[in-house]
Each structure stands twice: as structure tokens, then as C-alpha cells.
Amino acid sequence: MANDSVLMPFKDRDHAHQSCLEKALDQAVKNCESSGVRLTPLRRRVLELIWGSHMPVKAYDLLDQLRDEKIGSAPPTVYRSLDFLLEEGLIHKLQSLNAYVGCGEPLKHHTSQFLICRDCGEVAEMDDPDIQQVLSRKAESLGFQVLDKTIEIQGLCEKCIAG
Numbered sequence: 001m002a003n004d005s006v007l008m009p010f011k012d013r014d015h016a017h018q019s020c021l022e023k024a025l026d027q028a029v030k031n032c033e034s035s036g037v038r039l040t041p042l043r044r045r046v047l048e049l050i051w052g053s054h055m056p057v058k059a060y061d062l063l064d065q066l067r068d069e070k071i072g073s074a075p076p077t078v079y080r081s082l083d084f085l086l087e088e089g090l091i092h093k094l095q096s097l098n099a100y101v102g103c104g105e106p107l108k109h110h111t112s113q114f115l116i117c118r119d120c121g122e123v124a125e126m127d128d129p130d131i132q133q134v135l136s137r138k139a140e141s142l143g144f145q146v147l148d149k150t151i152e153i154q155g156l157c158e159k160c161i162a163g
């Protein structure tokens with residue numbers, strides 16, 4: 001698999017996460033400018049919270065956090081912000097965990113295969129069109145129409161295997 005097909009690798013525990021966050025916010029601003037949509041303060045804050053780490057975040061944790069910050073956002077408003085971020089491709093929803101994770105390369109058109117560590121919870125994102133093509137062909141041979149091509153794989157990351 002070519003290197004450029006890794007959208008978000010597993011990170012060292014002591015990596016400078018601030019730069020991940022800054023890159024994500026920068027890409028979000030660029031994305032919104034080119035789509036002509038607004039990154040409102042709430043949308044931006046929700047994105048920041050999701051990018052708090054490389055672990056998926058559940059909606060109710062976001063709601064708790066925003067309530068603590070007294071941003072006073074009603075749940076429907078927060079859910080609409082999540083929908084916005086999903087539509088813009090800035091975050092992804094992991095169906096198997098019912099949680100959200102920041103997209104590694106939102107400005108790039110891509111497929112997503114997620115590797116989810118069962119131990120620490122960290123998520124890596126890959127984009128390998130070959131995997132998608134094989135699956136789509138098999139599905140079509142069964143007369144199955146694929147609607148969501150996202151793949152979520154559970155396992156253990158290198159750090160957790162090493163202990």
C-alpha cells in the first residue's frame with residue numbers, strides 16, 4: 001500500500017498534538033471557504049473537541065463538555081453542527097462505536113478504512129481504493145447496492161501490542 005493512502009497514521013503517545021489540531025482547523029477553514037459555507041464558533045468548537053485526541057468522541061460527551069463551558073448549546077444545535085461537519089467531510093462517524101473522529105485529509109476526495117484499537121481507542125484512517133473496488137465488485141455480484149463504503153476494523157495498535 002502506498003504511503004499516501006494513509007490519511008491518519010497511529011501517532012506516538014508524546015507527539016505534538018497541537019499541530020494535529022492546528023492542521024485540522026486550518027483545513028476546516030480552507031474547506032469552508034471553498035464550499036462557501038460558514039464555520040460558526042460552535043461548529044469550530046465541536047470540531048476542536050473532536051480533535052481533542054485521536055480517540056473517537058461520543059455525542060453525549062460533546063454535549064457534556066459544551067454544557068460545562070456554558071456555551072449553552074441545545075442538543076439539537078450541537079447535532080446540527082455534527083451533521084454539518086459530517087457533510088463537509090471534516091469528521092467521520094464510526095458506526096461501530098457510535099462516535100465521531102476527525103478526518104485526516106478532509107480536502108482530499110477519499111474512501112475510508114478505519115483501524116480502531118480496542119485497547120487505547122486510537123483510530124487510524126486509510127484510503128485504499130483497491131479494497132473498496134474488490135468489495136464493491138463482490139457486493140454487486142450478489143445484487144447488493146453499497147450505500148456506505150466505510151470500513152471499520154477492530155484490533156490492537158502497535159503501542160498497545162508492545163505494552
Ligand SMILES: [Zn+2]
Pocket residue numbers: 011015016017018020021053054
Ligand atoms: Zn495528534
Ligand SMILES: [Zn+2]
Pocket residue numbers: 007092102103104105106110112125
Ligand atoms: Zn477522512
Ligand SMILES: [Zn+2]
Pocket residue numbers: 117118119120121122156157158159160
Ligand atoms: Zn492502542
